[in-house]
Amino acid sequence: MEREKITIYLAELAHNGFGLSLNTIPLGIGSVGAYSKNKYGNQIEIRLFRQFEDLMNAISDLPPHIVGLGYFTWNDNLTLAALKCVREISPDTLIVLGGLNITIKGWENTTNNVTSKKRKPCDEYARKYDFTLLNNNADIDIIVHGDGEVPFSNIIEKMMDSANRLQVKSQPIDGCTTLVDGNLLAGKVVSPLLDLDVIPSPYIMGLYAELFERYQLVPQVESVRGCPYNCTYCTIGGNINKLRKHSLEYIKEEILFLKDNSPNRILRIADSNWGILKRDVELAEFIRELHNSTGYPSSLRVYYAEKGPFENVRRMAKTLKTLLPLNMSFQTLTKEVLKNVKRQNMPISKVKEMVKFAHSNNISVSTELISGLPGETYQSFRDVFLETVKLNFDSVYVGTLYLTKGAELYTDRARKQYGLKTKYVLLGNNITKLNSRYVIDADEVVTESNRISLNDFWGLHKFNFFIFSCYGAAFLKEIIMHCINYQITPLDLYDELCERPDCYPFFNEIADKYMTTVKTKYFDTREELEEAVSKTIKKNGNINEFSVYRQCFYRLGRIASSRYKHLFISDFVKSARSIYDKNRNKNEDDKFHSILDMLGDLAIDVIISPLEEVKKEIVRSYNYDLITWAKDDYKKPLSGYNLKKTRRFSLCVRNINEHRELSNKTKGWGDLEKYAFYFTTVVSSNMRRLIKYTHREDSAIIE
Structure with missing residues (x-):
């Protein structure tokens, strides 16, 4: 007998009461979805969502096995309201939260074996926060720490081998934490992916097709993930400072796809320090040549590397000077x-x-x-x-x-x-x-x-x-x-x-x-x-x-x-x-x-x-x-x-x-x-x- 296909809905919800609060493509859920789809192929079906109503209508039409929600400062209450609605509509759905509102590594691995002098304030905060979040929101089954691709794929694997969501959440899952009988249960820390090319392009895979049809969102491409700095007002650097990257060929292919398929002609480079790598100069030259020959992108949004390498940034700025x-x-x-x-x-x-x-x-x-x-x-x-x-x-x-x-x-x-x-x-x-x-x-x-x-x-x-x-x-x-x-x-x-x-x-x-x-x-x-x-x-x-x-x-x-x-x-x-x-x-x-x-x-x-x-x-x-x-x-x-x-x-x-x-x-x-x-x-x-x-x-x- 053929195993039932696992249906997965991933959403990074934007507010829409008075215009869409975020006008960008939700890059994170696309990467998570593409990685899992590549790993499990036809065993899973994935859809992406930006708006609350679309997600709830889809759940009513076809209740999924798993709902993954991107949880951030800008959609905090909206996400918590959404998970309650998900549970009401589909009691058997496994609800997973990830994103920058979740602690980076999880309390098990930030409090054990770390001396008090080396422990960071966010490490001390992690256990209290993880427990409070799960204890106060019983509808959350699992929270994902840090980069979501590998931990979420681990959840899917457990779902495939389990009878129901309660069985999934009752066992430790690497990169994740859950609450069982009033106690936190955490898996091992997952090492971040260093070669991001193992994540297929969610654009080329077609995961954003529905969003392209319905909204003119600004597409984002990520050539490098991570930040080597630790600014205390920011969450991007945090505890994962090592830079991980896509190949230049990967990014070029994505941009060419967007040229032909994106209704919105603006392009955003999602790197927090664009120009930190020498190959970023070549990417800037590629974008300039593409703009000159096709008009795409019509304009560009980037954050240049703040402390160098200065020669890279100089060359890139000179190349792109009419765009930004x-x-x-x-x-x-x-x-x-x-x-x-x-x-x-x-x-x-x-x-x-x-x-x-x-x-x-x-x-x-x-x-x-x-x-x-x-x-x-x-x-x-x-x-x-x-x-x-x-x-x-x-x-x-x-x-x-x-x-x-x-x-x-x-x-x-x-x-x-x-x-x-x-x-x-x-x-x-x-x-x-x-x-x-x-x-x-x-x-x-x-x-x-x-x-x-x-x-x-x-x-x-x-x-x-x-x-x-x-x-x-x-x-x-x-x-x-x-x-x-x-x-x-x-x-x-x-x-x-x-x-x-x-x-x-x-x-x-x-x-x-x-x-x-x-x-x-x-x-x-x-x-x-x-x-x-x-x-x-x-x-x-x-x-x-x-x-x-x-x-x-x-x-x-x-x-x-x-x-x-x-x-x-x-x-x-x-x-x-x-x-x-x-x-x-x-x-x-x-x-x-x-x-x-x-x-x-x-x-x-x-x-x-x-x-x-x-x-x-x-x-x-x-x-x-x-x-x-x-x-x-x-x-x-x-x-x-x-x-x-x-x-x-x-x-x-x-x-x-x-x-x-x-x-x-x-x-x-x-x-x-x-x-x-x-x-x-x-x-x-x-x-x-x-x-x-x-x-x-x-x-x-x-x-």
Whole structure:
């Protein structure tokens, strides 16, 4: 008699109450499914899911033997709600959880035979967490630790040899933990796969076919898995630091498949440190050649290796410069804070070298910062931002510190050590309606620490909005650099704007309305947040006022719109003029004002108004050599670059196709939805025009 085929449903659920909360292909469940399908062939049947309703409908139609759920911070409550529904519909289904919300190695192997000095905070946390998760959620049969491919295939093997799910969960399974009679039962630690090519491509295998048909999700490819670093706010490095990789041929084949089959033309490289291997240069060259010959991908999303090898990153950035900026994430530059979070940035001397290389090759340079890290103060974070500007970065994006399960900062030890206090907020749109109630996955944001008071936190929140508005995409870079030439820093501009709000009404009105809205959306408990969100939805039918990101992006969209950007720029120009006039000497250069006005007019043209009709090129004439000024790192006043005669400059959109595609996609959308989509999709270097000489063979460019 032929053995019954094992039916398996794998899901990494995204919220969909108010738009899909994640717009990417769920790479993890695809890899797990492909590995198992390759191992067991026709003995198993696998389907992948992104949405709750699709999964439940499938279970109702054909109850599976196994349901595997990807369990993360962004779908925590949704996943726990889903497993209860799975159990109600199909009592005999084996329910398995894996993902970054699960401890990396499991308590058996992180507490035994490890001296207290070597034991990591997450190791101490593991046993308590594993037990609490399984004990409080009886519907969970098994949890999978770390990379899921091998442990999940071990579960399938046990299922094939067992009569029912209870028999499966009553025995130790390598890479997994279960709860039996109130006691944790764990298998041996599974060594991670070093050759990722043993995992067939889930794309080419056809596992994503249903998702491609129904949703235009951004495909992701993973050439290298793992991170050699141990940042305490992050879960990617954790306890598995060894890099594992696919072959270059494997990744090329996947990308070619996506070119022909993916409805979404954006491509994301999922590596946490792309460029860490020499062969990544060849992959970058392959992508560039493919883009030039076919237009695919239309744009690219990557995280470059943060500490080198620098030559690899330089070559890759030069190859891909029209598709994305060269990003060097700092998170902070404060030495004490870097030590606290176990992070090492590249030396400042190397940063300067990389920035100079980028600008000499017409490449935009960006960085990312996190406010509120342990040891950071209000003033030290302001100083960090100022330093990034003086380092001549073209884009500075800022995020606030929030805690994620599995990260060291999430543990009780870290919270106590740094005095971390938190509130709950809805940063994005992690809401799903299930029957008559809303399931919400709130973000736990650090609002106080040993160094930051609650008032400091709100001050940083407003300051971060200032950073986004003027420097998130370098909207006002030329104005800011002009001011720095006269010892007026962006911190001076911010203080002037805030201290005299009546003089600068547009910025203060938009920033104050943002802060007034946001301040009321942070709650002491998840339950308070969920109740408030539910009431607002019943009243307004949407979550617009509750999503912090949407509120920020809506206002950034207004700032950059053709209707309002002249008002935004005017406030900055007036604030700079006021500071200069208060500090100037009578014998000082009197060209400050005229150049400031010229740069204000330039900014109006440089800022690309989101999702409006965009001309690929605008030609303007100026009396100053903007190109050489930028090449000299803005070290001298622009007045020293006066031209003998007026010169024409071309203000160009770097990637016009990206704007056209997004404009077509968002037709008919409301402003808030359009702006939220724009600022989460377009790369910073493509939010403003690049400046170049016209009728010059070298086509020198500044960002």
